Amino acid sequence: MTLFRQTEKKHMQYFNDKLNAEYQQLCATIETLSRNKTLGILSARKQTGKSLIALKLATEWAKMGEKVLLVDADFSCSQLNSVLNVQDHISLGELIHNQIKIEQLQQYIQSTSITNLDIITAGKHQHLSSTDINNNSFLKIIASVKQPYDKVVITLPPILSSASIKIAQALDNNILIVNNGQTRSNDIQHLLSLLKLGNVNLLGYVMNNID
Numbered sequence: 001m002t003l004f005r006q007t008e009k010k011h012m013q014y015f016n017d018k019l020n021a022e023y024q025q026l027c028a029t030i031e032t033l034s035r036n037k038t039l040g041i042l043s044a045r046k047q048t049g050k051s052l053i054a055l056k057l058a059t060e061w062a063k064m065g066e067k068v069l070l071v072d073a074d075f076s077c078s079q080l081n082s083v084l085n086v087q088d089h090i091s092l093g094e095l096i097h098n099q100i101k102i103e104q105l106q107q108y109i110q111s112t113s114i115t116n117l118d119i120i121t122a123g124k125h126q127h128l129s130s131t132d133i134n135n136n137s138f139l140k141i142i143a144s145v146k147q148p149y150d151k152v153v154i155t156l157p158p159i160l161s162s163a164s165i166k167i168a169q170a171l172d173n174n175i176l177i178v179n180n181g182q183t184r185s186n187d188i189q190h191l192l193s194l195l196k197l198g199n200v201n202l203l204g205y206v207m208n209n210i211d
Contacts, residue, residue: 039172072121074158081119175204
């Protein structure tokens with residue numbers, strides 16, 4: 001199911017723009033399909049525009065009055081900290097790498113300049129393995145942050161180059177980002193097969209960079 005076709009190609013440049021009606025519609029579509037809290041943003045491989053779409057969705061919900069947490073779990077291509085001008089050493093990577101206790105989780109949640117929007121950044125731990133990301137502590141982190149937030153939006157590592165499908169399985173719903181002209185059709189078919197095999201809840205896909 002196609003949820004949205006993204007025509008904007010300017011990278012990460014929107015904070016001074018008016019509310020994007022297309023993203024408002026995408027938020028409304030997701031709300032119609034599911035009222036659950038956690039939403040995974042998936043891709044087959046890198047550079048699909050996943051971070052931008054996750055951030056825009058989180059921002060739109062925050063502007064609607066929802067209390068939103070954005071979790072950057074894509075260690076392979078972390079960039080949300082620089083976009084939102086927050087620290088990257090207080091991060092999800094530190095939580096997982098140092099096996100920080102859940103009781104200390106609040107210290108790793110940072111507020112942003114956008115009202116109602118908080119973030120847990122990925123950090124600089126690009127060496128974290130799929131096993132690290134998929135361990136039970138990460139799933140406990142997600143379970144812990146659900147209570148105080150209306151929405152939790154999570155960017156995941158590219159599915160085909162990681163084992164992050166276990167995270168997607170634990171989330172209420174997921175959407176797939178497809179980069180027009182870059183994401184190969186055989187990658188999409190392979191990914192969809194993996195998601196189906198893993199019983200991952202997939203709402204649909206967003207087609208990015210449509211001319």
